[in-house]
Amino acid sequence: MKRVTLLLILCFSLYGCEKFNFSATHEGKVIKVLDGDTLKLVQHGEEVTIRMAEIDAPEYSQPFWKNSKQALMKRVAGKQVTVEEFDRDQYGRIVGHVYLNDVWINGELVQQGYAYVYERYAVSKKLYKFEAEAEKHQRGVWKLPAAERMKPWIWRKNKNR
Numbered sequence: 644m645k646r647v648t649l650l651l652i653l654c655f656s657l658y659g660c661e662k663f664n665f666s667a668t669h670e671g672k673v674i675k676v677l678d679g680d681t682l683k684l685v686q687h688g689e690e691v692t693i694r695m696a697e698i699d700a701p702e703y704s705q706p707f708w709k710n711s712k713q714a715l716m717k718r719v720a721g722k723q724v725t726v727e728e729f730d731r732d733q734y735g736r737i738v739g740h741v742y743l744n745d746v747w748i749n750g751e752l753v754q755q756g757y758a759y760v761y762e763r764y765a766v767s768k769k770l771y772k773f774e775a776e777a778e779k780h781q782r783g784v785w786k787l788p789a790a791e792r793m794k795p796w797i798w799r800k801n802k803n804r
Contacts, residue, residue: 669693669726669737673719678703679711679758681736684724692736695749696729697770699761699795706791707757707784714757714783719743756783759794 669691671684679700682693700711719741726739741748752758754773765771778785784792793801 667728669728669739670723671726672723673721676712676716676720679708679715679752682715682719682741684726692734693726693741694732694734694736694738695752695758696738696740697761697765697767698749698753698758700752700758701784702795702798705793705795705798706787710783711752711757714752714755715748718748718751724748753777754782756781756785759784761796762794763796 669684669686671686671691673682673684674690675683677683677692680695680698682695683690684693685691700715701708722743725742726737727742728737728739730738732738749758750767750770750773753760753770754777756777760770760774777783
């Protein structure tokens with residue numbers, strides 16, 4: 644492990660990260676939707692947990708969490724999806740962009756107001772446009788009164804105090 648880390652540091656310092664693409668593509672059938680931004684799929688006979696990159700859906704017991712989960716279920720449950728791996732999180736889950744055919748599900752959820760742009764991790768400028776559009780047209784979570792629209796990362800922080 645130390646050798647791999649050292650090699651990565653050396654490569655990044657010599658060439659810069661933009662020269663390397665460590666991402667992978669995963670394909671499989673969605674067998675379970677855990678919440679509005681997390682799902683399980685079967686890939687080569689193994690279950691894989693996917694955390695959708697750059698978005699954050701309302702948490703369990705937050706207003707609109709059931710709607711977000713149901714929206715994702717309606718879209719991908721039982722279907723074959725492709726996931727472009729973006730990263731791995733602290734729980735070992737694949738963090739990625741989910742596609743159903745050519746439709747970018749992460750973006751669709753934000754555009755329909757079922758998830759927020761996860762500001763801390765977002766790099767796709769298009770997501771911010773989708774979120775602004777959803778807010779402007781009061782889609783999904785944006786229909787709720789402002790007091791009920793706490794972003795999930797803020798809600799989690801307040802809950803853990």
